Amino acid sequence: MPLDKPLGRLRLGVNIDHVATVRNARGGAYPDPLRAALLAEEAGADGITAHLREDRRHIGDADIESLTAGLTVPLNFEMAATDEMQAIALRHRPHAVCIVPERREERTTEGGLEVAQDENRLAHFIAPLAEAGCRVSIFIAADPAQIEAAARIGAAVIELHTGAYCDAHAEGRFDDRDAELERLRAMSAFAHELGLEVHAGHGLTYDTVTPVAALPEVMELNIGHFLIGEAIFRGLPDAIGEMRRLMDSARAEAFPEGR
Ligand code: PXP
Numbered sequence: 001m002p003l004d005k006p007l008g009r010l011r012l013g014v015n016i017d018h019v020a021t022v023r024n025a026r027g028g029a030y031p032d033p034l035r036a037a038l039l040a041e042e043a044g045a046d047g048i049t050a051h052l053r054e055d056r057r058h059i060g061d062a063d064i065e066s067l068t069a070g071l072t073v074p075l076n077f078e079m080a081a082t083d084e085m086q087a088i089a090l091r092h093r094p095h096a097v098c099i100v101p102e103r104r105e106e107r108t109t110e111g112g113l114e115v116a117q118d119e120n121r122l123a124h125f126i127a128p129l130a131e132a133g134c135r136v137s138i139f140i141a142a143d144p145a146q147i148e149a150a151a152r153i154g155a156a157v158i159e160l161h162t163g164a165y166c167d168a169h170a171e172g173r174f175d176d177r178d179a180e181l182e183r184l185r186a187m188s189a190f191a192h193e194l195g196l197e198v199h200a201g202h203g204l205t206y207d208t209v210t211p212v213a214a215l216p217e218v219m220e221l222n223i224g225h226f227l228i229g230e231a232i233f234r235g236l237p238d239a240i241g242e243m244r245r246l247m248d249s250a251r252a253e254a255f256p257e258g259r
Contacts (some may be wrong), residue, residue: 002189003216005255010213010247011046013076013201014240015224020058022228033059034066036228036236041073043237044244047095049222051078052088054102061088068092076137076222081113081125090132097129098137098159098222108202108225112141112161115149123153130154137199142180142187151194158191159199159222160184162212166203181211192217206230206246213250221247 019036023029037048048071050059067075074095079085080102089097099122101113115122115138126136137157140146141164150158165180188198200212201222213221223243230239 002185003192005257006216006251007192007219010218010251011220012044012240012244012247013047013049013199013220013222014040014045014227015049015051015078015201015222016040016228017049017051017058018225018228020060020063024058033063034070037067037071039236040240041071043240045073045240047074047076047220049076049078049098049224051100052085054080054082054084064088064092068094077134078139081118081122086125086129089129089134093132094134096135096137096157098139098157099126100139110163112143112146113139114146115140115153116145119149119153126153126155130156137197142183144187144190147187147191147194147196151191151196155196157197157199159201159220160187160191160218161202162200162204162208163202165212166205166208169208170203184212185215188215188217206242209243209246210250213247214254216255 016033016036019031019033023031040048050067052059052064076096076098077089077094078098078100079089081099099113101111130136135156137159138150138155139159139161140150142160147158165177165184168177168180191198197219198217199220199222200218204221204223205226227239227243
């Protein structure tokens with residue numbers, strides 16, 4: 001059963017990967033992801049997300065060093081379930097690690113992690129991260145089998161992949177979009193019942209954020225590509241401020257009595 005009021009204030013995690021994409025297009029030192037992250041903090045980001053991919057196509061190892069040293073809000077370190085990434089996470093001990101699937105040929109993280117098929121390995125993989133004090137989040141599709149498996153392996157958090165919902169909206173497939181939203185609604189309630197903290201993200205924009213922000217079990221949204229793109233036109237603080245405003249009004253309208 002969905003909750004009748006939100007569990008708490010909805011946090012906004014700003015993903016700064018694509019500041020590094022722009023920097024890496026030329027090489028060199030600018031634009032600096034840490035500078036963007038500090039500006040995002042000032043603009044109201046509750047956390048910063050960065051994905052160190054195996055091929056280092058955007059964020060690099062030195063960025064993780066500088067973010068770890070320079071941030072005052074929590075860092076959510078996105079990583080594939082590889083030994084190399086586990087060693088890096090254990091060295092830096094970020095506030096959170098989000099385990100994502102990774103394929104070199106993909107342009108972005110296209111699907112959720114296949115947890116149910118790889119349960120044993122993932123349980124052993126995340127245990128040392130949790131022991132080191134990181135909150136372990138698993139990025140998955142809104143699918144009951146994946147959610148149950150995430151709970152069984154001992155994850156504290158799941159992040160629901162909102163890409164299918166956002167793609168359906170962008171392509172004008174509104175029946176599919178509504179069906180995806182319904183799945184996100186039902187699965188965030190289900191995950192909460194299993195004791196998991198629920199986050200969501202991927203592909204969210206001003207046009208798609210409101211119904212997701214109104215899901216009462218969702219505690220955090222992680223948003224990157226759209227915000228970095230929007231920052232070209234209106235500046236990063238304003239781009240983030242508008243997202244924050246939409247998230248807050250989504251909650252206020254859905255739950256006028258709640259928080
Ligand atoms: N959450 C996760 C787990 C992701 O992998 C990404 C993309 O790196 C995001 C959120 C943010 O997605 P977007 O950049 O499309 O907003």
